[in-house]
Amino acid sequence: MSANTERPTNATHNGVIEVSDLPTTRVQRYAQEAEHAHFERKGGQTFLVTDC
Template sequence: MSAGTRTSEPTHNGVIEVSDLETARVRRYAREAGDIYFERRGGRTFLVTDA
């Protein structure tokens, strides 16, 4: 990841940016979050949960 890349940490609203993460890490986040969906915005990918 480059120095300008944002970290991918959960936020208070249940959104995690997963664009630059390895697939295994995204799967782990998805399993922990439960009911999720993915969104693409501005060329970035986000894992989103209503929890």
């Protein structure tokens, strides 16, 4: 059995998106689209958290 390690591009995120490995321009676009957003760090990862 093989494991698929690719991230889905259209996954439901429930207001939390893991952005650690994303390009800065993409993270900026996500943050601009959200009315209210902030960053959180947990376990060495960075998350963009929005009020959806």
